Amino acid sequence: MTNKLKQRENYPILVIYSTDNSFGFGYRKNNNSESDQLFIKKFDNDLCNNLINDLIKFISKENLQKVNKLSVSVGPANFNASRLIVVLARTISQQINCPLDSFSSFEIMAKRIASKNNIFINKKSFWIYKKLKRKGIIAGKYEICHNEKNTSDLVIRETVLPKVIKELDSKELFFEAIYDAKEDLKELLDLSNKNLLNSNVDSWKTVLPLYPISPIN
Incomplete structure (x- = not known):
């Protein structure tokens, strides 16, 4: 070093x-x-x-x-x-x-969501979305780049910046955005x-x- x-x-x-x-x-x-x-x-x-x-x-x-x-x-x-x-x-x-x-905000919560749902075991990418008050949703896409057995070593890359889309493809893996101020501040x-x-x-x-x-x- x-x-x-x-x-x-x-x-x-x-x-x-x-x-x-x-x-x-x-x-x-x-x-x-x-x-x-x-x-x-x-x-x-x-x-x-x-x-x-x-x-x-x-x-x-x-x-x-x-x-x-x-x-x-x-x-x-x-x-x-x-x-x-x-x-x-x-x-x-x-x-x-x-x-x-x-x-x-979605990139910050991505690791927490991936760990909570154990998707790092056999999934490579997923979406995080937030419903709008009117029509449509805001969604960003995230990819698991690297992880060891310990979830603290999980590395996630934002591949699609959160943007407005009409709907999510049912073939894709997606999770609703859930803010957690304490955990996300740490992340x-x-x-x-x-x-x-x-x-x-x-x-x-x-x-x-x-x-x-x-x-x-």
């Missing part, structure tokens, strides 16, 4: 996440899940202001300035929350000159940490909310 990689392992990571009815922050002090700190809160009437206030309570100014990697979920989830947390993440990334990357920290260790970092300019339909749907 190079000295550069050893140094990177000690870099703090901050992640910002939202579901249909909640938002949360995750902080990993070093390359060790035992150092993880999580914060989860239900939406309220003043999400914009409370999002910032809760972040200030969650992480000190000193620790925020030390963050070396920032990751954010971009949806599909609550449209306003997705937009607000992406704006917040981009702002922080720009101000502290910190690389920012993003993951769809987002793992994904963020993996990208950092592999030097997969991006500019904040490329990160945008993912919501395939207009907010009125």
Whole structure:
């Protein structure tokens, strides 16, 4: 292991996440899940202001300035929350000159869904979907790339970014999206940490909310 990689392992990571009815922050002090700190809160009437206030309570100014990697979920989830947390993440990334990357909400939950349904044993790909209030669904496709006997080693790749489709092919394997703020925050920290260790970092300019339909749907 190079000295550069050893140094990177000690870099703090901050992640910002939202579901249909909640938002949360995750902080990993070093390359060790035992150092993880999580914060989860239900939406309220003043999400914009409370999002910032809760972040200030969650992480000190000193620790925020030390963050070396920032990751954010971009949806599909609550449209306003997705937009607000992406704006917040981009702002922080720009101000502290910190690389920012993003993951769809479905990609974050894909490993949990695959493990829960034991599909990693003999299935290579599956869909995750979310029903729209009107017609149609939002769905993304995921492929199992690698796994050992231990499900914690499961690696899943997003092959189709969540998008609006009329219906799913009955021949395909698919599961409904189920948000789990606590578990998905942990997974987002793992994904963020993996990208950092592999030097997969991006500019904040490329990160945008993912919501395939207009907010009125």
